[in-house]
Amino acid sequence: MAILKIARMGHPVLATPAKAVEDPKSPEIRRLIKDMVETMMDANGAGLAAPQVHIPLRVVVFQAPGERAGLPREEDGGLNEEERFDHTAPQTVLINPEIEVLGPEIEGGWEGCLSVPGLRGWVERPAHIRYRGVGLDGETIERVARGFHARVVQHECDHLEGRLYTSRMSDLSRLIFESEIRHFHSNEGQAAS
Ligand code: NI
Numbered sequence: 001m002a003i004l005k006i007a008r009m010g011h012p013v014l015a016t017p018a019k020a021v022e023d024p025k026s027p028e029i030r031r032l033i034k035d036m037v038e039t040m041m042d043a044n045g046a047g048l049a050a051p052q053v054h055i056p057l058r059v060v061v062f063q064a065p066g067e068r069a070g071l072p073r074e075e076d077g078g079l080n081e082e083e084r085f086d087h088t089a090p091q092t093v094l095i096n097p098e099i100e101v102l103g104p105e106i107e108g109g110w111e112g113c114l115s116v117p118g119l120r121g122w123v124e125r126p127a128h129i130r131y132r133g134v135g136l137d138g139e140t141i142e143r144v145a146r147g148f149h150a151r152v153v154q155h156e157c158d159h160l161e162g163r164l165y166t167s168r169m170s171d172l173s174r175l176i177f178e179s180e181i182r183h184f185h186s187n188e189g190q191a192a193s
Contacts, residue, residue: 004053047193049159059091060156064149094133101126122174
């Protein structure tokens with residue numbers, strides 16, 4: 001296992017669509033996934049896509065809560081429980097993922113990215129999606145997601161299309177240093193991905 005170097009905004013690998021994985025169960029892919037998980041944990045991230053570690057293949061890993069339907073709580077600044085990153089949440093590996101938007105509802109949220117260190121941006125995305133892909137053991141994974149879960153999957157899959165969250169922003173006045181997020185919201189704990 002190894003901690004991999006993370007590509008930063010401006011590196012061409014982050015702006016290039018990634019290629020499909022032909023053999024999800026190959027030893028090379030299993031090693032890549034192990035290294036990506038270790039790198040994500042070391043960087044304290046909520047997710048990581050293979051292009052972020054200079055590998056232009058369609059592989060993402062992320063941590064997201066399951067199907068809990070948390071209601072907004074005042075002490076969380078009115079954020080859904082699902083909108084807050086949970087370091088104990090289950091890890092998911094997705095090879096060759098696909099996303100289907102399930103409804104017209106759009107939700108805004110603060111995002112960070114390990115390839116854009118130190119910054120946060122307000123991004124509006126579809127709130128309700130279904131995603132599918134191949135898991136670590138070659139099994140098909142298909143899930144419906146909302147909230148933070150839906151956001152992190154869309155953020156990671158954007159990396160596979162060569163897109164960073166900044167290209168999804170409609171208001172660049174809401175691209176800020178993470179140390180200043182307290183002036184906007186109370187979710188400083190949101191992890192980058
Ligand atoms: Ni990212």
